[in-house]
Amino acid sequence: MSSIVVFGAGGTAGSRVTAEAVGRGHRVTAAVRRPEAASYLPAGVQVVTGDATSERSVRELAPEADVLLVAIGGGERGLWLDAARALVTTLRGLPDAPRIIHLGGGSTLLTPRGTRYLDEPDFPEEYRDSAQGQADALDYYRSQADGVTWTYVSPPPLEFHPGERTGHYRTGTDEPVTDDQGRSVLTYEDLAVAIVDEIEHPRHENMRFSVAY
Template sequence: MFGAAGKAGTRVVAEAAARGHQVTAVARSLDALATLPDGVRPVTGDVTDPQTVAVLAKDADVLVLTIGGPDTVLYTDAVAATVTALRGLGPAGPRIVHMGGGASLLNNDGVRFFDAPDFPEEFKPYAIGQIRAFDAYLALDNSVTWTYLSPPPVHFAPGERTGHYRTGLDRPVVGDDGQARISYEDYAAALVDEIETPRHLNRRFTVGY
């Protein structure tokens, strides 16, 4: 799993390990992986390097990308490197599960949240990177299998793991208060559920309470 040291990544690692999966946690520095659940293998690696990805993907069932940061190029470089590596492995290669962004979800007017006039300026670099990554997946042929999981566009933060959530496709899943929200912990549960029981191959989905 690339991005294993991040806020979401650490929770996905913990969720998968708790269910008994063999997890390889990948980060640029081993120092970032100092605290991992028992049985998780720490590895240094660069998600934008196809050779590194290919080596780690060779014996994997799924490649999970929970990468992030304000560098818009990181996201598309990661998709490009991962796709190149998996195409090199052929049909035996794993599928991709990508932690996406919520800015490409559609609001009640059918407009992407990113394109709404009140979209926060400080989040734009992250949103642009994730939108471009999503577009890159949509442009792929069927030689690579992927899933892109969008969190809610606003209310997404560390919290409680309830194990309960609902799924949607291109519009946020809203609760009785009209807001879409989920904790990092339940997002991680949803992502690992998708790994175990794939329901959204070669498409995006989203989760919320």
């Protein structure tokens, strides 16, 4: 059993990872900005006030954790980089520091031409700030996260939605995982399966991996 702190546990992705982890017997702490809005989380989850962008908050929650999972969203471009910095800066100075798992964007994955999806001319403008923010966080982990253990997880760049939990998926690295028709598809429920599998059986330490069917 692992002790997992989920920043953003009240969100679409974070709530599903929380439920998957609890269902497998892990001890989960839901770190959210408004605990009163997370009353629907599974029984047994400890709900606390927490902020992934705050070094103080990370320092308070890290000592009893095996994993700090970042599943935050809804903020301005700098949100994800601020979280990466707070986590890395804080954990670097701790003995037996927990591992970071950062749920990132699929728009940072590479197209068949080798460019990022977020750099495509037809990329939706309304998502550009958040996409670039997730890209900034990935760049930070890759260049400045020495001394800590991290994993960045990318779902498909387009077809990613709530749905059925099948328990099946495939993984890649910097490109989307595609089927025989070239589609990259995944539900939030099976992303949660992949993340908890990675917690239980680490295979992608200090790197990014992608997930789809």
